[in-house]
Amino acid sequence: MTEERLFDLLFTLLPALVVFLTAFYGTRQFLGQERALRQTERLAELKGDDRKHTLPLRLQAYERLTLFLERIAPGALVLRVHKSSMSSRMLHAELVATVREEYEHNITQQLYVSDKAWQQVRMAKEETVRLINIAYDQVGEDKSGTALSQQIFETAARLSHLPGQVAILTIKDEIRKLF
Secondary structure, three states: OHHHHHHHHHHHHHHHHHHHHHHHHHHHHHHHHHHHHHHHHHHHHHHHHHHHHHHHHHHHHHHHHHHHHHHOOHHHHHHHHOOOOOEHHHHHHHHHHHHHHHHHHOHHHHHOOOHHHHHHHHHHHHHHHHHHHHHHHHHOOOOEHHHHHHHHHHHHHHOOOOHHHHHHHHHHHHHHHHO
16 A cells, blocks of 8 residues: 555645746746847847947047148148248158147057058048158259149149048048948
8 A cells, every 4th residue: 555655645735836837938038038138138238238338439539530631631731831941851751740749649549440441541641741751752852842832733633632531531421321
C-alpha cells in the first residue's frame, strides 16, 4: 500500500510541478523582456541626453569651420594681412602662415563634424595655399606685396568657385541633416 500511496502522491505532485515550472519560466521570460524594454528606454533616454549636449558642440564646430573658411578666402585673407610696405615674399610668407595658423587653431573641430566635412575643409585649406603659391610664382619674390595681392585676386577670379565654397556647402548640407 505504501507504493500505491507513493504513486498517487507522485501523480498528484507531477501536474503541480509542471504548472509551477511553466509559470516560473513564463514569469522569468516576462521579467526579462520587461528588463530589456527598460534598458532600451534608458538607452534612448541617454542618447537623447547625449544629443542635447553634443548638438550644441557640433553646431559650434560647424560655425567655427565656416568662419575659418571665410577667413581664408583669398580676398578676405589678402585684405586682412596685406600691409603697404610688404614685399611679395613677405606677403606670401605671411599669407601662408596665417592660413596654417587658422587651420591649426580649428583642427580640434574635426571631432564634431563628419569625415566628409573635415575632408572638404582640409582641401579648402590646401587649395587656398596652392592658389597663393601659384600667384606668388607668377609674380616672383622681387615685386611688391601689392603686385602679389593683385595677382591673387586675378587668379581667384579665374576660378569657377573659391576653395572654401564647396566646403561651406557641405557644412550647410550637414547642418540641415541635423534638424
